[in-house]
Amino acid sequence: MNVTAFLVSGLGTASPEVIGEPYEDADGTVYLPMFRQPVLVFHGTEETLTAAHNRAQSRSMHSSVFTSDLFGTGNDRDNRAAVRAVGKDQLDLVGIAVYGARNAVDKVLKGAQMHS
Numbered sequence: 001m002n003v004t005a006f007l008v009s010g011l012g013t014a015s016p017e018v019i020g021e022p023y024e025d026a027d028g029t030v031y032l033p034m035f036r037q038p039v040l041v042f043h044g045t046e047e048t049l050t051a052a053h054n055r056a057q058s059r060s061m062h063s064s065v066f067t068s069d070l071f072g073t074g075n076d077r078d079n080r081a082a083v084r085a086v087g088k089d090q091l092d093l094v095g096i097a098v099y100g101a102r103n104a105v106d107k108v109l110k111g112a113q114m115h116s
Contacts, residue, residue, distance in 0.1 A: 003066045007097035008039055010064045015099050042112035049093050055108040057088065062099040068092040 012019045012035075023031040044052070056063045069082040069092065083091070098108050 003095045004039070004041055004097075006070075007064045007066050007095050008035075011035070011062070011097065011099050014062050018099065041115040042109055043115045044112035046093075048111040049096065052098070052108050052110075052112060053088075053091070053093055053096050055110075056096065056098045059100075059104065059108065061104065061108065064097045065091060065093060066095045068094055070094075 018035050018037065020033045020036040022033045025031070053063070053065070065083060067083060067086070069086070070079050071094075073079050073082055086092075098105050100108075
């Protein structure tokens with residue numbers, strides 16, 4: 001779940017239309033806005049993940065990556081350096097996030113299963 005949180009954290013900055021309005025309770029306490037749409041989490045084999053990453057890249061879709069190297073870093077600067085040090089075809093992917101039209105995302109995630 002922590003990987004999922006990291007992966008989706010960039011979507012609001014790259015695609016601000018995915019973020020709704022701030023929440024407010026009856027006492028006037030304001031809370032941060034959240035995604036307008038559900039975040040669907042899928043799982044699959046390493047091959048499925050690599051294929052999805054390749055399809056997302058070939059379609060120039062907004063995406064984020066989480067690699068195994070990021071488990072050993074402790075800050076954003078080191079995270080970016082760890083990804084920058086490896087070519088996209090050699091990334092040891094743990095997860096990806098993809099944003100786009102539903103039919104396009106469905107095609108990218110072909111072979112993945114909905115996480116329960």
